[in-house]
Amino acid sequence: MKPRPSFPARLDATLAKTRPNPHGAVASSGVSVAKPIPKTAAQAAPAKPVVLPTARAKASSHPLHHMPQGHGMDSEAVRQRMVQKLAGQGVTDPLVLGAMGAIERHRFVDSALVNQAYEDTSLPIGLGQTISKPGVVSRMIELLRNGATGRVGRVLEIGTGCGYQAAVLSLVADEVYSIERLRGLHDKARENLRHLRLPNVHLLFGDGMAGYAKGAPYAGIIAAAGGEALPQAWVDQLAVGGRLVAPVVTGAGTQALLVLDKTPQGVRQTLLEAVHFVPLKSGIA
Numbered sequence: 001m002k003p004r005p006s007f008p009a010r011l012d013a014t015l016a017k018t019r020p021n022p023h024g025a026v027a028s029s030g031v032s033v034a035k036p037i038p039k040t041a042a043q044a045a046p047a048k049p050v051v052l053p054t055a056r057a058k059a060s061s062h063p064l065h066h067m068p069q070g071h072g073m074d075s076e077a078v079r080q081r082m083v084q085k086l087a088g089q090g091v092t093d094p095l096v097l098g099a100m101g102a103i104e105r106h107r108f109v110d111s112a113l114v115n116q117a118y119e120d121t122s123l124p125i126g127l128g129q130t131i132s133k134p135g136v137v138s139r140m141i142e143l144l145r146n147g148a149t150g151r152v153g154r155v156l157e158i159g160t161g162c163g164y165q166a167a168v169l170s171l172v173a174d175e176v177y178s179i180e181r182l183r184g185l186h187d188k189a190r191e192n193l194r195h196l197r198l199p200n201v202h203l204l205f206g207d208g209m210a211g212y213a214k215g216a217p218y219a220g221i222i223a224a225a226g227g228e229a230l231p232q233a234w235v236d237q238l239a240v241g242g243r244l245v246a247p248v249v250t251g252a253g254t255q256a257l258l259v260l261d262k263t264p265q266g267v268r269q270t271l272l273e274a275v276h277f278v279p280l281k282s283g284i285a
């Protein structure tokens with residue numbers, strides 16, 4: 001296959017070394033049950049009309065604009081390697097692994113960072129915010145799903161950021177309400193998600209500390225920003241039987257993942273491993 005000129009050489013080199021996926025069956029079963037498979041959606045989507053008169057202009061344009069639509073196979077193998085690594089780290093939920101393999105993370109980061117898109121690293125997305133590591137995204141979504149075999153019901157995400165996690169969630173949940181307090185990122189996420197045409201993703205601009213009462217009750221609530229305490233609104237908007245996964249501040253400069261289950265008997269909280277998220281802030285900007 002002719003390497004795509006806009007795709008970084010490093011990814012092509014990785015591709016050449018790619019071995020058959022020992023977890024192929026697991027990963028592909030997740031993809032096959034997921035409804036809107038992004039590659040198909042991208043194929044169906046008309047390419048954005050972008051005028052790129054010179055090679056120079058093309059090289060500097062955003063990957064969203066110059067990644068050829070419908071020819072996602074170049075990054076497919078790199079993504080499957082990432083999925084293998086996630087499975088190696090202990091992620092077992094086939095729907096989560098399938099979704100991580102299906103959503104093209106490189107489309108959500110700045111063109112200068114595309115060659116790091118499938119490494120297990122957080123990356124800047126502008127306005128001082130970051131997209132979480134794939135390892136953390138998959139771990140948290142697996143926790144959120146709490147062993148569900150099919151999709152979970154309605155999910156609320158606090159901190160849309162660039163929209164990547166919302167896209168992953170869209171393949172494992174019935175409905176995704178995702179709220180962002182920074183107008184610039186809310187707009188960016190809308191732009192990033194446009195090509196995927198995910199009818200079950202609802203992007204909201206507002207202060208997620210108040211949750212989003214109109215969509216409640218939620219089967220799951222997931223936060224991508226860590227505060228000192230869990231806002232009561234989140235617990236109130238969680239369905240009985242639902243689960244909340246969020247980073248919380250545990251000490252000066254330290255955060256850990258908190259899992260909260262709302263049961264008929266009350267709320268049960270479990271503190272898990274240390275994490276590093278951007279702070280949860282109040283108000284909009």
Ligand code: SAH
Pocket residue numbers: 125129130131132158159160161162163164165166179180181182185206207208209224225278279280281282283
């Ligand atoms: N899930 C995102 C990660 C974004 S980082 C992604 O895949 O890209 C966390 C985001 O939470 C930041 O964009 C930050 O602006 C946002 N955030 C912080 N406090 C918030 C609040 N109270 N309401 C909504 N979003 C908030």
